[in-house]
Amino acid sequence: MTDILLDARGLEVTYGRRHGLLAKSPGTRVLHGVDVSIRRGETVGIVGESGSGKTTLGRALLRLVPVSAGSIRFGGEDITAASPERMRAVRRRMQMIFQDPMASLNPRHTIRTILTAPLLLHGVAPNQRAAEERAHATLARVSLPELVLDRYPHELSGGQRQRIGIARAALLEPDFVLADEIVSGLDVSTQAQVLRLLKDLSREMGLAMAFISHDLSVIRAVCDRVYVMRLGRVVEEGPCERIFANPGSDYTRLLIDAIPLPDIDPHWLDSRVPAGRELENIHV
Numbered sequence: 001m002t003d004i005l006l007d008a009r010g011l012e013v014t015y016g017r018r019h020g021l022l023a024k025s026p027g028t029r030v031l032h033g034v035d036v037s038i039r040r041g042e043t044v045g046i047v048g049e050s051g052s053g054k055t056t057l058g059r060a061l062l063r064l065v066p067v068s069a070g071s072i073r074f075g076g077e078d079i080t081a082a083s084p085e086r087m088r089a090v091r092r093r094m095q096m097i098f099q100d101p102m103a104s105l106n107p108r109h110t111i112r113t114i115l116t117a118p119l120l121l122h123g124v125a126p127n128q129r130a131a132e133e134r135a136h137a138t139l140a141r142v143s144l145p146e147l148v149l150d151r152y153p154h155e156l157s158g159g160q161r162q163r164i165g166i167a168r169a170a171l172l173e174p175d176f177v178l179a180d181e182i183v184s185g186l187d188v189s190t191q192a193q194v195l196r197l198l199k200d201l202s203r204e205m206g207l208a209m210a211f212i213s214h215d216l217s218v219i220r221a222v223c224d225r226v227y228v229m230r231l232g233r234v235v236e237e238g239p240c241e242r243i244f245a246n247p248g249s250d251y252t253r254l255l256i257d258a259i260p261l262p263d264i265d266p267h268w269l270d271s272r273v274p275a276g277r278e279l280e281n282i283h284v
């Protein structure tokens with residue numbers, strides 16, 4: 001059995017394509033023949049300047065934007081043209097954590113509803129009681145107390161909301177998580193806590209992750225391998241150590257040089273929050 005979980009070949013995405021009676025538009029192609037493959041349990045970084053197509057690529061991998069050419073295989077299954085019903089089942093195993101949890105968490109729902117609804121929807125929990133038990137266990141795993149369950153998203157801090165985003169993604173025990181700029185709005189110490197949590201969870205659950213970030217020190221701390229994107233193409237790919245120590249293009253070197261710190265310390269996360277250490281108690 002292959003250990004490749006997600007394999008995309010020749011992906012193209014075109015925005016704004018219209019073929020109606022009144023309007024015809026070829027649209028704008030923003031991904032040009034992108035190949036990406038991610039092994040089970042592997043964390044892959046996607047970096048590149050603003051507008052290079054990172055988010056589009058991430059969303060295309062999850063079939064959240066229409067793909068105009070290429071193929072996507074997930075767990076050995078070709079999902080390029082899978083039906084909406086089939087995708088609903090597949091999505092249980094592919095989750096996404098967003099940059100702004102405030103925008104992705106329904107403001108009118110309590111955290112209890114936010115965490116239990118997907119379990120009931122996907123039939124992972126047979127009833128409300130079982131869903132709540134699982135929600136409690138997941139909350140403990142992200143170091144949040146149970147009283148959070150009766151709060152609304154706006155009653156939590158940014159770091160706490162991001163933990164809820166992670167809990168929601170982990171609840172369904174997926175094989176793959178896409179994390180798109182998930183720590184960019186947080187202060188450095190909260191960033192380290194959230195990254196540590198995600199890294200420990202991915203190790204424990206054998207999760208594969210695609211980690212989109214404009215912050216290369218974050219990529220260096222959490223990723224095994226990195227894809228460098230420019231103008232909708234992958235211009236370089238390889239293990240983090242190699243890319244950071246010996247970038248293969250001037251473009252990658254420029255991205256690395258643009259980091260405010262003169263040296264990227266690959267161990268900054270471990271030095272801030274050691275692996276497996278209990279996370280700080282979160283006061284709510």
Ligand SMILES: Nc1ncnc2c1ncn2[C@@H]1O[C@H](COP(=O)(O)OP(=O)(O)OP(=O)(O)O)[C@@H](O)[C@H]1O
Nearest residue numbers: 015016030048049050051052053054055056057214
């Ligand atoms: N829904 C959309 N409709 C039309 N064009 C879009 C849409 N979303 C993104 N684009 C365009 O596609 C290109 C790639 O955007 P994308 O958001 O994927 O880049 P990115 O690398 O994630 O950028 P950033 O780092 O700024 O978030 C950009 O030129 C953007 O303007």
